[in-house]
Amino acid sequence: MSLTTRLPGLMLNNPVMPASGCFGFGKEYSPFYDLSELGAINVKAATGEARFGNPTPRVAETSSGMLNAIGLQNPGVEKIIEEELPFLRSYDTPVIANVAGSTVEEYVKVTKALNRSKDIAALELNISCPNVKEGGVQFGTDPSLAKEVTYKVKEASDYPVYVKLSPNVSNIVEMAKAVADAGADGLSMINTLTGMQINLKQRKPIIANKTGGLSGPAIKPIAIRMIYEVRQALNISIIGMGGISTAEDVLEFLLAGANAVAVGTANFQNPLVCPEIINDLPSVLKQYGFDSVEDAIGKGHV
Amino acid sequence: MSLTTRLPGLMLNNPVMPASGCFGFGKEYSPFYDLSELGAINVKAATGEARFGNPTPRVAETSSGMLNAIGLQNPGVEKIIEEELPFLRSYDTPVIANVAGSTVEEYVKVTKALNRSKDIAALELNISCPNVKEGGVQFGTDPSLAKEVTYKVKEASDYPVYVKLSPNVSNIVEMAKAVADAGADGLSMINTLTGMQINLKQRKPIIANKTGGLSGPAIKPIAIRMIYEVRQALNISIIGMGGISTAEDVLEFLLAGANAVAVGTANFQNPLVCPEIINDLPSVLKQYGFDSVEDAIGKGHV
């Protein structure tokens, strides 16, 4: 059973990769299994300079989900290129770098820096982080800003660019079209939905940043719907994510139109979730009558 | 311990009411308990003429939630006034009628009809139903349309008007402001988020309408966030809803800024959920140091 899936600039042995921000730069999960088993690895967001992120608490648990407001903490793109990415060289797995910023200039700066690295295979343009005051999500909710930043990043990059969309919009197709028009090679969807939990004892939001991004199985129906809608409207490669924790979930995303998938929150519950899903995938595909991963892509459309 | 809560045109014995569409017109739950125990009752949406709704299946189960695409099935506002509302007269509970439509004219027609009824205490203007092709949700995602329909309905109504907002927007505060400007007496928030589930065997969306509205505990963090944001920006009464199933949940909504709450999906799991919550509420308020319901409203803001 072939698990291979082809996306612009990426030829993946299987469609399953950890999602950005949920896997660091790979090191911490490397004792648990051989990272070469992964289809790809989405590493943590990089910004132009080091960012300390938001105050703690940064996470909360919700029904079938979690909130996070890490605030893009990272050592800055140069340190990431020097100190983090080389570790992943020893694995036979494409690395997708996640590009974040507050301004178009910062996005371009990060892109240019990453463009010099030989340790990555693609960029994921994160215009959807809801947890930082400046930048991030406003690029992801305004089609013209999204278009502009995509265009500029595309211009600065020799690597394929996947634009990561925010679900906090009325019209996801409009956003997808805007970035596709600007030359995006593919889409990553979805990032988290903005949410909040209030601590009854302390009478204030649990997350110090007040709001955080909702992820996990709770949001899966929203992810599936958005991917389905975009796939109906556009012919563009999609890396799907949002609440995946089983091989059946992966198949649901493939049917909705994803060409590959990313697993985020589920890694925290089960560090072995990615290899377990990859292991289960052939029998699940077979059970539902598919010959290969590529055979299933988009087949949920009627 | 006082559970009373005052909202424009509504003086409720307690803040808990069933949510529109999850309680029919009350009759079916009346064998389970005395409906007079409820703070209020939000009845099912009324449209100008009878609507058959969407094809079945109309519901699906998700992680900590459900999808529905009923499609506003109802016998039309006149029949509702004649045949459904009189049943609730015998209970000592204010009835909030839910007004839906495809056009501003239809909203106004329904409002005018309801204005003649003596069996209701307030209107809930539903501009957020994601499950009908025409009308409904586009009014709930476009501030100027929302403003217009609110203004016209307000003009036609002697009852207080609560506008039910859709969470499928980038900027909930903008929507809230638009309808507040147009004279809304209060807000109901939130309606469902648009989602989808795909049946792996049948290779198509489970819900015949393809997409459905996501409700239940899965969406609670989104509801809390939106209510909190609106409460920060505006001084307007809010009926909060989205995933409530316990008295602790009710307190969380009060802290976020809701003046009263509605319970939807949880009724399906436990038909006694509303009276059970009402019963638990005094001890939960006490446990967290509150003297009354009104004492807790908005106290989660820092």
Add this chain to the structure above:
Amino acid sequence: MITKQLLKINSHMQIAEDTFEVVVQSPLAKELKPGQFVHIALPNHMLRRPVSVAGIDTQAETFTIIFKIFGEGTRELSKYQAGDTLDVILPCGTYYPIDQLAIDQALIVGGGIGVPPLYYLAKTLKENGVKVTSVLGFQSKDQIFYEEKFQVLGDTYIATNDGSYGTKGFVTDIIDEINPTFDYFFSCGPTPMLKAVSHQLAGYNGYISLEERMGCGVGTCYACVVPLKQDPKQSKKICKDGPVFSANEVILS
């Protein structure tokens, strides 16, 4: 009157492949009529699962349900044991109106998990002196249950899709073959079967029992509607106006 109860499971056993028979203790058991269902809550599931009543024991105050593992919820239900507690809404829905019918001979046509309510019906008919002929369809031999119990009530014919037992094919093949005489037929099973049976027996009086995904199960949410033949713009609720309908009342899809 409809109510929600926490009920003890008296026995829980597997009776065929993926198929379980559960006996539940309830003071309301005697109020459950053939065709009615109970609506079962499962921990960590938003929606209840509707399951038909397959029999009652008035003396012991118990009722029986039979279910097959279909998805997550029924899989969870299969792990329950005697002594565990079930959260149940009951009685739900309408029943076969046999007390209002003049019946001498009844034809029972069931498929798969449509068979359980028909057992309760057939037993009640037999107790009322009605001659019962049962035609039951299953996917395969391993999935057959209650054959002997039906045989005690009258002539019983079995079809399996794969031919591993009885007639290879569908219940309609058996009906063609045996050409039974009856006043009323009663059918429950997958919609394609109900359609075929209704079509085949179009000239006869009959009742069918429908399935649909449910929200509330009590008639408030309009999840489970079925359009009416008389006027397809009108509908009835399967959970409340059904699950039992006169065979030519509703449009099957």
Add this chain to the structure above:
Amino acid sequence: MITKQLLKINSHMQIAEDTFEVVVQSPLAKELKPGQFVHIALPNHMLRRPVSVAGIDTQAETFTIIFKIFGEGTRELSKYQAGDTLDVILPCGTYYPIDQLAIDQALIVGGGIGVPPLYYLAKTLKENGVKVTSVLGFQSKDQIFYEEKFQVLGDTYIATNDGSYGTKGFVTDIIDEINPTFDYFFSCGPTPMLKAVSHQLAGYNGYISLEERMGCGVGTCYACVVPLKQDPKQSKKICKDGPVFSANEVILS
């Protein structure tokens, strides 16, 4: 090496109000050092719960945890029984670096659910020939556990917030009173206590163990950071670089 295991619970018992001691079988038990924690998955909860190791038995290949019911997850954990299986990531985090320290006398300062890891630490110190003085704070008499076990290891003083046992007040009141001599102090407990203790013992060498809400528990998600005194723009991860820190390394808030 860090790994995920399904482990059997050997015993599970209540030892104080809302407080439970659980002994877990694991071949890795002997690798767990004082200060380290295990990260426990709970069905139907997205996030694991971090709980400190309160002791190990090398022979029996078991480790002990002690937890108090705080919210939903610990309430669920309190319902487990001997024989049940726990899904655990272990070993997690750093440990008190006692092998690298020259200690003759140690002061142990623990509060509430900060006490369990300190018992394991105190026991190990004692085994290494260190004189141990323990000052433990609890909310009230009913919540006290392991007092006798600490007494076996050295002088032990108890404070309760409500004065229902021992000194009324805080651990810092006892430290003021007894004015202990020690080379190093080791503290674990609620952050306000850690702040007070670090302040009071500012002139001494010491190690503290921190708590924070965690996502991954293994160092990937940056949920659990604590800023460094040296440069508040720098931080360390409590799950990986901690939970044990030198007392003057981090900024408590």
